[in-house]
Amino acid sequence: MSEITDEDRERVKLLHLITTSKNEFKNLSLDQLKRLQELVEKKDYSHDKKAHKSKVKLLGKINVRIYELTEGRGIWG
Template sequence: MEDELKMLLQAVSDKGLRVLSLDELDRLRVLLSAKDYGENKKADKSKKKLLRQVNVEIYNRHNPRRFF
């Protein structure tokens, strides 16, 4: 579980969220939600920011915007 989280975070760090499939994004969301950073406020803030970005990316893939 920890290794899978590290692998997904490394992929996001290198190339961004767009390289992950929907299944991988969902798995990343689940793993991040389960991770507890305890007293480390900076890590917890980063976790919440990344979770917001993951949720937005999942939403955008399910509901693509169409520009005319």
């Protein structure tokens, strides 16, 4: 069994912040979002098709929120 790393702990902590809130990503700062994006991208879920699909979906949501914070509220909002 693989050892739990500090990065694993940090990733779980950030994921916990977005899953325990109705506003999901709105509670995270830009730096936290970028760090979460980096940590999720590093994690390999190729052995589990469902987990990999969830990872891709989550990365899409993170990218949207980063775009909203850097470029303004969004195209339609």
